[in-house]
Amino acid sequence: MAKVFMFYSRLRAEEKMIIEAAKAREIPLESIVVSDLVWPNDICQRKDVALCRCIGHRQNLALALTLEAKGVTTINPSNVMNICSDKIATSSKLSIAGIPQPDYAVAFSLEGTLKCVEKMGYPVVLKPPVGSWGRLLAKVNDKDALEAVVEHKLHLGSQHSAIYIQKYVDKNGFDIRATIIGDSPVSAIRRCSNHWITNTARGGEAQNYPLTDELKKLLVDVQRAIGGKLLAVDVFETHNGYLVNEVNGQPEFRSSQERITGVDVAGKIVEMAWTLAQKSDENDF
Template structure:
């Protein structure tokens, strides 16, 4: 009989919620700690589904590639992880689809970074192409600061050799995190903070936020552009309309769950994963 596996590196709140949701539904669900195994191995096979819940993008992507080769359906698929795991890939995909986002540019030198900032106008935000939780973000207000930060980045190794620069958006103390499961927007929260970084992992507080028809339409466009079965989309609400800031393919969701939104996100993820076991031989795109 088909089974849902949950591969994880650390048992966070989200993974505990998924285990409990599966227990309540009495489905065939097996949590597996990735550090206890070598990969590839004999776990699972064609028709099974894998929830890839490692903390790091590199581990998740490597894991998905490995188990997909054995015929498992991964959530999300490795190609979607690759898009969401790199901000350059995400931004270019959104740009191709005509989805509104903050102005962005890529530089490979100090001179290029200075040119980007001059065209955008200060302040700008420097982000590592690969990363989460708002780590290593820098709001840059002037040329002197940009020169200093760029010089540091260019000496930190290949991971920082492509400099992702985004126009700073005054989001008035909050942004929106929306969750899409199975292509359907299911919840949204408003993340508030006195700091310009509003991630809940960095101390932002979460409030429920209504899913308007306009927002749902935009989120469905994002899903069509990115693909996948589970996405979390970070957006800015501006006077001129919505801007998509980032798209997450392996999101934490505890702030979008339960008391805050009234939505059982974990239960919907488990239901979606279990229904995918019926698609033996089919890929998930």
């Protein structure tokens, strides 16, 4: 019989919610901390389903790859983790699918960056291609600041050698964080802040946001373009419609839980994983 596992590096609020949700539904879930184990191992077998909940992308990716080699279904799959962990890969996938997003470009030198921003226009936001929690972002308003930031980035090593440039969008003090579980959008929140970075990890306040038909359609398009069974999509609301800012493949969701949205996100995650495990069993007959 297929099982559901949850692997984690630190027991955060989200992992505790998943464990409690499984208990409440009497869904067998085995939660295991990864730090004392070596991979691959005999914990999971073919047909099992694994929630990969490590904090770091590198650990999650290594975990998913070793599990997938044994036929285990991982949430999310390693290819989706790779797309979501890299803003250049994410933007490229969104572009291919024709999904609206802020203007962006990639440069490989100071000269290239200057030419790009002259054409794009100030202000712009420079982001590390790989990063989370709103860290190492820089809103750049003029040429002097751009030169300084890019010079720093180019001396920080290979991880910063590709400069990801995004046109700054005035989001009127908030953005939207929407959660997709399985193939369906389940909740959305406004993340409000007086600062231009509105991540809740940086102090943004969470408020419920309605899942309109327009927003649902956009989110379904994102899920089809990116893949995966658990996504958090960051969206800007503008006068010309919604713009997709980023897609997270290993989301924290404490701010999207019932007390804000009325939706039991942890419960829906557990139910989705258990449904996948049961389907895996049925396909063996």
